[in-house]
Amino acid sequence: MLLTRASEYALLSLDLIIKSQKPIGSEQLAKELHIPKSFLAKILQNLAKSEILISHRGAQGGYALNKEPKDISLYDIISSVEGKKAFVFDCSSYASSCPNGAIGTCSISPFLAKFQLKIDDYLKNLTLEELFYE
Amino acid sequence: MLLTRASEYALLSLDLIIKSQKPIGSEQLAKELHIPKSFLAKILQNLAKSEILISHRGAQGGYALNKEPKDISLYDIISSVEGKKAFVFDCSSYASSCPNGAIGTCSISPFLAKFQLKIDDYLKNLTLEELFYE
DNA sequence: ACGAAATTAGAGTAAAATAGTCCTAATTAG
DNA sequence: CTAATTAGGACTATTTTACTCTAATTTCGT
Numbered sequence: 001m002l003l004t005r006a007s008e009y010a011l012l013s014l015d016l017i018i019k020s021q022k023p024i025g026s027e028q029l030a031k032e033l034h035i036p037k038s039f040l041a042k043i044l045q046n047l048a049k050s051e052i053l054i055s056h057r058g059a060q061g062g063y064a065l066n067k068e069p070k071d072i073s074l075y076d077i078i079s080s081v082e083g084k085k086a087f088v089f090d091c092s093s094y095a096s097s098c099p100n101g102a103i104g105t106c107s108i109s110p111f112l113a114k115f116q117l118k119i120d121d122y123l124k125n126l127t128l129e130e131l132f133y134e
Numbered sequence: 135m136l137l138t139r140a141s142e143y144a145l146l147s148l149d150l151i152i153k154s155q156k157p158i159g160s161e162q163l164a165k166e167l168h169i170p171k172s173f174l175a176k177i178l179q180n181l182a183k184s185e186i187l188i189s190h191r192g193a194q195g196g197y198a199l200n201k202e203p204k205d206i207s208l209y210d211i212i213s214s215v216e217g218k219k220a221f222v223f224d225c226s227s228y229a230s231s232c233p234n235g236a237i238g239t240c241s242i243s244p245f246l247a248k249f250q251l252k253i254d255d256y257l258k259n260l261t262l263e264e265l266f267y268e
Numbered sequence: 269a270c271g272a273a274a275t276t277a278g279a280g281t282a283a284a285a286t287a288g289t290c291c292t293a294a295t296t297a298g
Numbered sequence: 299c300t301a302a303t304t305a306g307g308a309c310t311a312t313t314t315t316a317c318t319c320t321a322a323t324t325t326c327g328t
Contacts, residue, residue: 058325192296
Protein backbone atom coordinates (compact mmCIF):
# COMPACT_ATOMS: atom_id res chain seq x y z
CA MET A 1 0.00 0.00 0.00
CA LEU A 2 1.10 3.47 -0.86
CA LEU A 3 -0.45 5.12 2.19
CA THR A 4 -0.78 4.10 5.82
CA ARG A 5 -3.43 4.86 8.38
CA ALA A 6 -1.51 8.00 9.35
CA SER A 7 -2.47 9.56 6.02
CA GLU A 8 -6.05 8.38 6.31
CA TYR A 9 -6.38 9.86 9.80
CA ALA A 10 -4.64 13.08 8.77
CA LEU A 11 -7.00 13.69 5.87
CA LEU A 12 -10.11 12.88 7.87
CA SER A 13 -8.94 15.28 10.58
CA LEU A 14 -8.11 18.03 8.12
CA ASP A 15 -11.62 17.79 6.73
CA LEU A 16 -13.07 18.56 10.16
CA ILE A 17 -10.49 21.22 10.97
CA ILE A 18 -11.25 23.06 7.74
CA LYS A 19 -14.94 23.10 8.51
CA SER A 20 -14.46 24.36 12.04
CA GLN A 21 -14.20 28.04 12.90
CA LYS A 22 -12.12 27.64 16.06
CA PRO A 23 -9.22 25.31 16.91
CA ILE A 24 -10.13 21.68 17.64
CA GLY A 25 -8.23 19.55 20.11
CA SER A 26 -6.84 16.14 19.31
CA GLU A 27 -9.12 14.51 21.84
CA GLN A 28 -12.24 15.94 20.29
CA LEU A 29 -11.10 15.00 16.80
CA ALA A 30 -10.33 11.48 17.95
CA LYS A 31 -13.76 11.18 19.49
CA GLU A 32 -15.65 12.52 16.49
CA LEU A 33 -13.70 10.43 14.01
CA HIS A 34 -13.45 7.27 16.14
CA ILE A 35 -9.68 7.27 15.92
CA PRO A 36 -7.24 6.30 18.73
CA LYS A 37 -6.38 9.59 20.37
CA SER A 38 -2.74 8.96 21.27
CA PHE A 39 -1.99 7.97 17.71
CA LEU A 40 -3.87 10.91 16.28
CA ALA A 41 -1.99 13.26 18.60
CA LYS A 42 1.30 12.18 16.99
CA ILE A 43 -0.07 12.74 13.54
CA LEU A 44 -1.35 16.21 14.34
CA GLN A 45 2.01 17.05 15.89
CA ASN A 46 3.69 16.24 12.61
CA LEU A 47 1.25 18.36 10.65
CA ALA A 48 1.98 21.24 13.02
CA LYS A 49 5.73 20.77 12.65
CA SER A 50 5.29 20.94 8.89
CA GLU A 51 3.34 24.19 9.31
CA ILE A 52 0.24 22.75 7.72
CA LEU A 53 -1.56 23.16 11.02
CA ILE A 54 -0.95 25.70 13.72
CA SER A 55 -1.24 24.50 17.27
CA HIS A 56 -2.50 26.38 20.28
CA ARG A 57 -1.48 25.01 23.62
CA GLY A 58 -3.31 25.34 26.86
CA ALA A 59 -6.96 25.68 27.68
CA GLN A 60 -9.17 26.36 24.66
CA GLY A 61 -6.25 25.27 22.51
CA GLY A 62 -6.18 22.84 19.66
CA TYR A 63 -5.29 22.78 15.99
CA ALA A 64 -6.30 25.05 13.15
CA LEU A 65 -5.21 25.40 9.55
CA ASN A 66 -2.06 27.43 9.07
CA LYS A 67 -2.61 28.07 5.35
CA GLU A 68 -5.53 28.20 3.01
CA PRO A 69 -6.76 24.84 1.72
CA LYS A 70 -5.78 25.82 -1.81
CA ASP A 71 -2.18 26.19 -0.64
CA ILE A 72 -1.90 22.77 0.96
CA SER A 73 -1.10 19.90 -1.38
CA LEU A 74 -1.73 16.26 -0.74
CA TYR A 75 1.96 15.74 -1.34
CA ASP A 76 2.79 17.98 1.63
CA ILE A 77 0.31 16.30 3.92
CA ILE A 78 1.36 12.77 3.09
CA SER A 79 5.07 13.55 3.27
CA SER A 80 4.51 15.15 6.63
CA VAL A 81 2.61 12.37 8.32
CA GLU A 82 4.38 9.45 6.70
CA GLY A 83 7.76 10.98 7.52
CA LYS A 84 8.77 10.59 3.86
CA LYS A 85 7.09 10.87 0.53
CA ALA A 86 4.87 8.13 -0.83
CA PHE A 87 7.25 5.85 -2.69
CA VAL A 88 6.34 3.47 -5.48
CA PHE A 89 9.40 1.50 -4.48
CA ASP A 90 12.13 2.95 -2.33
CA CYS A 91 15.34 1.46 -3.69
CA SER A 92 17.40 3.54 -1.29
CA SER A 93 15.88 1.71 1.66
CA TYR A 94 17.31 -1.50 0.21
CA ALA A 95 20.61 0.01 -0.87
CA SER A 96 22.68 -2.63 0.87
CA SER A 97 20.87 -5.45 -0.91
CA CYS A 98 20.28 -3.94 -4.35
CA PRO A 99 20.68 -6.89 -6.75
CA ASN A 100 22.32 -4.57 -9.23
CA GLY A 101 24.89 -3.22 -6.80
CA ALA A 102 24.20 0.43 -7.55
CA ILE A 103 20.73 1.89 -7.17
CA GLY A 104 19.16 3.69 -10.10
CA THR A 105 21.08 1.75 -12.72
CA CYS A 106 19.05 -1.42 -13.26
CA SER A 107 16.63 -2.32 -16.02
CA ILE A 108 13.57 -1.25 -14.06
CA SER A 109 14.91 2.07 -12.79
CA PRO A 110 13.48 4.11 -15.68
CA PHE A 111 10.03 2.65 -15.08
CA LEU A 112 10.19 3.32 -11.35
CA ALA A 113 11.33 6.89 -11.90
CA LYS A 114 8.58 7.66 -14.41
CA PHE A 115 5.90 6.08 -12.27
CA GLN A 116 7.11 7.91 -9.18
CA LEU A 117 7.07 11.20 -11.05
CA LYS A 118 3.50 10.62 -12.15
CA ILE A 119 2.42 10.05 -8.57
CA ASP A 120 4.37 13.00 -7.21
CA ASP A 121 2.87 15.28 -9.84
CA TYR A 122 -0.61 14.13 -9.09
CA LEU A 123 -0.23 14.68 -5.37
CA LYS A 124 1.58 17.99 -5.70
CA ASN A 125 -1.18 19.38 -7.89
CA LEU A 126 -4.04 18.19 -5.75
CA THR A 127 -4.92 20.58 -2.93
CA LEU A 128 -7.11 20.24 0.12
CA GLU A 129 -9.52 22.67 -1.48
CA GLU A 130 -10.12 20.36 -4.43
CA LEU A 131 -10.26 17.35 -2.17
CA PHE A 132 -13.18 18.44 -0.08
CA TYR A 133 -14.99 21.06 -2.15
CA GLU A 134 -15.50 19.43 -5.48
CA MET B 135 5.56 1.70 -0.61
CA LEU B 136 3.30 0.65 -3.39
CA LEU B 137 5.46 -2.29 -4.47
CA THR B 138 7.44 -4.89 -2.57
CA ARG B 139 10.60 -6.73 -3.45
CA ALA B 140 8.52 -9.44 -5.08
CA SER B 141 7.64 -7.01 -7.88
CA GLU B 142 11.20 -5.81 -8.18
CA TYR B 143 12.51 -9.36 -8.48
CA ALA B 144 9.74 -10.36 -10.89
CA LEU B 145 10.49 -7.51 -13.27
CA LEU B 146 14.23 -8.05 -13.17
CA SER B 147 13.67 -11.74 -13.92
CA LEU B 148 11.25 -11.05 -16.74
CA ASP B 149 13.85 -8.83 -18.36
CA LEU B 150 16.30 -11.72 -18.51
CA ILE B 151 13.66 -14.26 -19.52
CA ILE B 152 12.55 -12.08 -22.44
CA LYS B 153 16.09 -11.80 -23.68
CA SER B 154 16.76 -15.53 -23.46
CA GLN B 155 15.91 -17.95 -26.25
CA LYS B 156 15.47 -21.04 -24.07
CA PRO B 157 13.86 -21.48 -20.64
CA ILE B 158 15.90 -20.29 -17.67
CA GLY B 159 15.78 -21.99 -14.29
CA SER B 160 15.11 -20.16 -11.05
CA GLU B 161 18.57 -21.01 -9.75
CA GLN B 162 20.32 -19.47 -12.72
CA LEU B 163 18.14 -16.38 -12.56
CA ALA B 164 18.83 -16.02 -8.85
CA LYS B 165 22.54 -16.31 -9.49
CA GLU B 166 22.65 -13.81 -12.32
CA LEU B 167 20.47 -11.30 -10.54
CA HIS B 168 21.92 -11.80 -7.05
CA ILE B 169 18.53 -12.61 -5.62
CA PRO B 170 17.75 -15.23 -2.92
CA LYS B 171 16.82 -18.34 -4.88
CA SER B 172 14.13 -19.78 -2.60
CA PHE B 173 12.31 -16.49 -2.59
CA LEU B 174 12.63 -16.05 -6.32
CA ALA B 175 11.31 -19.58 -6.88
CA LYS B 176 8.07 -18.61 -5.15
CA ILE B 177 7.72 -15.51 -7.27
CA LEU B 178 8.26 -17.38 -10.51
CA GLN B 179 5.72 -19.98 -9.43
CA ASN B 180 3.14 -17.23 -9.08
CA LEU B 181 3.95 -15.83 -12.49
CA ALA B 182 3.50 -19.32 -13.93
CA LYS B 183 0.18 -19.79 -12.15
CA SER B 184 -0.98 -16.51 -13.66
CA GLU B 185 0.04 -17.76 -17.10
CA ILE B 186 2.51 -14.96 -17.60
CA LEU B 187 5.32 -17.51 -17.63
CA ILE B 188 5.21 -21.10 -18.71
CA SER B 189 7.20 -23.55 -16.65
CA HIS B 190 9.04 -26.63 -17.82
CA ARG B 191 9.82 -29.16 -15.13
CA GLY B 192 12.64 -31.61 -15.10
CA ALA B 193 16.12 -31.48 -16.53
CA GLN B 194 16.70 -28.61 -18.95
CA GLY B 195 13.52 -27.07 -17.60
CA GLY B 196 12.94 -23.56 -16.42
CA TYR B 197 10.70 -20.64 -17.19
CA ALA B 198 9.85 -18.92 -20.45
CA LEU B 199 7.35 -16.27 -21.46
CA ASN B 200 3.86 -17.56 -22.12
CA LYS B 201 2.70 -14.51 -24.08
CA GLU B 202 4.29 -11.78 -26.09
CA PRO B 203 5.73 -8.89 -24.10
CA LYS B 204 3.20 -6.54 -25.68
CA ASP B 205 0.41 -8.64 -24.19
CA ILE B 206 1.68 -8.61 -20.62
CA SER B 207 0.78 -5.55 -18.58
CA LEU B 208 2.54 -4.34 -15.48
CA TYR B 209 -0.83 -4.57 -13.77
CA ASP B 210 -0.94 -8.31 -14.41
CA ILE B 211 2.59 -8.89 -13.23
CA ILE B 212 2.25 -6.91 -10.05
CA SER B 213 -1.14 -8.38 -9.19
CA SER B 214 0.29 -11.84 -9.71
CA VAL B 215 3.36 -11.56 -7.54
CA GLU B 216 1.90 -9.35 -4.82
CA GLY B 217 -1.13 -11.62 -4.55
CA LYS B 218 -3.37 -8.57 -4.95
CA LYS B 219 -3.30 -5.38 -6.93
CA ALA B 220 -1.19 -2.43 -5.88
CA PHE B 221 -3.43 -0.45 -3.55
CA VAL B 222 -3.13 3.23 -2.74
CA PHE B 223 -4.90 2.43 0.49
CA ASP B 224 -6.82 -0.76 1.01
CA CYS B 225 -9.80 0.23 3.14
CA SER B 226 -11.17 -3.28 2.95
CA SER B 227 -8.20 -4.63 4.87
CA TYR B 228 -9.19 -2.32 7.73
CA ALA B 229 -12.92 -2.91 7.38
CA SER B 230 -13.37 -3.78 11.03
CA SER B 231 -11.76 -0.55 12.17
CA CYS B 232 -12.98 1.91 9.57
CA PRO B 233 -13.54 5.16 11.51
CA ASN B 234 -16.59 5.85 9.38
CA GLY B 235 -18.22 2.49 10.00
CA ALA B 236 -18.85 1.72 6.34
CA ILE B 237 -16.02 1.66 3.83
CA GLY B 238 -16.28 3.80 0.72
CA THR B 239 -18.50 6.41 2.31
CA CYS B 240 -16.11 8.78 4.06
CA SER B 241 -14.84 12.19 2.99
CA ILE B 242 -11.65 10.81 1.47
CA SER B 243 -13.19 7.91 -0.44
CA PRO B 244 -13.61 9.87 -3.69
CA PHE B 245 -9.96 10.88 -3.62
CA LEU B 246 -8.79 7.35 -2.94
CA ALA B 247 -10.95 5.96 -5.72
CA LYS B 248 -9.73 8.49 -8.28
CA PHE B 249 -6.11 8.04 -7.34
CA GLN B 250 -6.42 4.27 -7.45
CA LEU B 251 -8.00 4.46 -10.88
CA LYS B 252 -5.14 6.57 -12.16
CA ILE B 253 -2.61 4.02 -10.96
CA ASP B 254 -4.56 1.05 -12.28
CA ASP B 255 -4.89 2.71 -15.68
CA TYR B 256 -1.23 3.48 -15.85
CA LEU B 257 -0.22 -0.07 -15.00
CA LYS B 258 -2.81 -1.70 -17.22
CA ASN B 259 -1.62 0.30 -20.21
CA LEU B 260 2.05 -0.29 -19.66
CA THR B 261 3.35 -3.51 -21.16
CA LEU B 262 6.58 -5.41 -20.79
CA GLU B 263 7.43 -4.45 -24.34
CA GLU B 264 7.37 -0.75 -23.53
CA LEU B 265 9.17 -1.34 -20.26
CA PHE B 266 12.29 -2.84 -21.71
CA TYR B 267 12.40 -1.72 -25.35
CA GLU B 268 11.94 1.98 -25.19
C1' DA C 269 -0.72 32.99 41.13
C1' DC C 270 -3.07 28.72 40.41
C1' DG C 271 -5.16 24.89 38.17
C1' DA C 272 -7.13 22.74 34.36
C1' DA C 273 -6.69 22.07 29.54
C1' DA C 274 -3.96 21.40 25.99
C1' DT C 275 0.17 20.36 23.01
C1' DT C 276 5.16 18.33 22.87
C1' DA C 277 8.57 14.89 23.18
C1' DG C 278 10.36 10.50 23.52
C1' DA C 279 10.47 5.79 24.70
C1' DG C 280 8.22 1.61 24.51
C1' DT C 281 5.03 -2.29 22.79
C1' DA C 282 1.87 -5.35 19.95
C1' DA C 283 0.34 -6.87 15.73
C1' DA C 284 0.84 -7.38 10.94
C1' DA C 285 3.26 -7.52 6.67
C1' DT C 286 7.40 -8.46 4.31
C1' DA C 287 11.10 -11.21 3.11
C1' DG C 288 12.74 -14.80 3.28
C1' DT C 289 14.05 -20.47 4.40
C1' DC C 290 13.56 -25.43 4.17
C1' DC C 291 11.92 -29.82 3.14
C1' DT C 292 9.42 -33.10 0.47
C1' DA C 293 6.92 -34.47 -3.58
C1' DA C 294 6.16 -34.53 -8.50
C1' DT C 295 7.83 -34.31 -13.16
C1' DT C 296 10.76 -35.01 -17.18
C1' DA C 297 14.97 -35.08 -20.40
C1' DG C 298 18.51 -37.94 -21.42
C1' DC D 299 17.09 -44.83 -13.66
C1' DT D 300 18.67 -40.54 -12.30
C1' DA D 301 19.82 -35.96 -12.15
C1' DA D 302 17.68 -31.61 -12.82
C1' DT D 303 14.10 -28.95 -12.13
C1' DT D 304 9.40 -27.01 -10.73
C1' DA D 305 5.41 -27.28 -7.07
C1' DG D 306 3.62 -26.87 -2.62
C1' DG D 307 3.34 -26.08 2.10
C1' DA D 308 4.92 -25.04 6.52
C1' DC D 309 7.93 -22.45 8.95
C1' DT D 310 10.94 -18.35 10.69
C1' DA D 311 13.18 -13.83 10.92
C1' DT D 312 13.06 -9.03 10.14
C1' DT D 313 10.87 -4.78 9.47
C1' DT D 314 7.10 -1.76 9.42
C1' DT D 315 2.86 -0.27 11.09
C1' DA D 316 -0.06 1.06 14.49
C1' DC D 317 -0.42 2.04 18.21
C1' DT D 318 0.33 3.30 24.04
C1' DC D 319 2.21 5.58 28.04
C1' DT D 320 4.44 8.92 30.82
C1' DA D 321 6.37 13.21 31.77
C1' DA D 322 7.19 17.93 30.55
C1' DT D 323 5.64 22.35 28.88
C1' DT D 324 2.56 26.02 27.68
C1' DT D 325 -1.44 28.96 28.27
C1' DC D 326 -6.22 30.31 29.19
C1' DG D 327 -9.37 31.72 32.68
C1' DT D 328 -10.29 33.05 37.24
